[in-house]
């Protein structure tokens with residue numbers, strides 16, 4: 342069967358947001374939170390980590406081929422406009438465990454916005470994602486990590502079940518974990534849809550393989566689907 346092709350890369354509309362405001366690669370600072378609604382890391386005994394990719398400005402052929410070949414579950418935090426503009430490419434990487442979540446409509450720093458403005462940003466982005474993806478996001482990642490107590494209220498009002506931060510960042514040939522230790526099970530790894538993503542992802546995959554870890558789907562651990570048990574006489578839905 343002929344391999345499907347699409348353009349070498351798809352550039353984000355210049356009218357949306359400049360790249361410098363999209364990318365915030367800096368020293369990772371994982372904080373503890375009093376709320377289990379905001380998570381930086383997943384508590385698990387399984388040898389798994391979680392690949393999350395933000396924004397959506399550049400999607401290369403090489404990246405798509407890598408994701409398909411390796412069958413990697415990715416939790417995507419793509420903004421509304423690139424999700425729509427690049428849907429053809431994103432549609433290609435869909436597989437069980439790969440999901441499209443909420444990263445806001447226009448990438449503002451949530452901590453600077455009123456509750457009403459935050460709610461508008463998050464609910465609109467969820468509606469856009471549902472329009473393209475046919476599923477409602479259950480996770481929200483605040484742009485730049487900026488959030489406050491109103492962000493939790495706004496997220497919940499829009500059907501979000503967790504605010505997902507991160508404790509590992511990878512780009513430009515480097516992997517940086519909060520605290521400086523090697524990647525550990527349950528870590529949430531942040532990458533961005535940039536030209537460097539393919540090489541960064543290869544680096545991460547090589548590193549986690551070396552550590553005996555594998556990528557897993559965030560929804561499987563934080564928002565598992567109910568297990569349906571069927572008997573000859575009754576059908577019962579149990580929490581997982």
Ligand SMILES: [Zn+2]
Nearest residue numbers: 363395396484
């Ligand atoms: Zn972002």
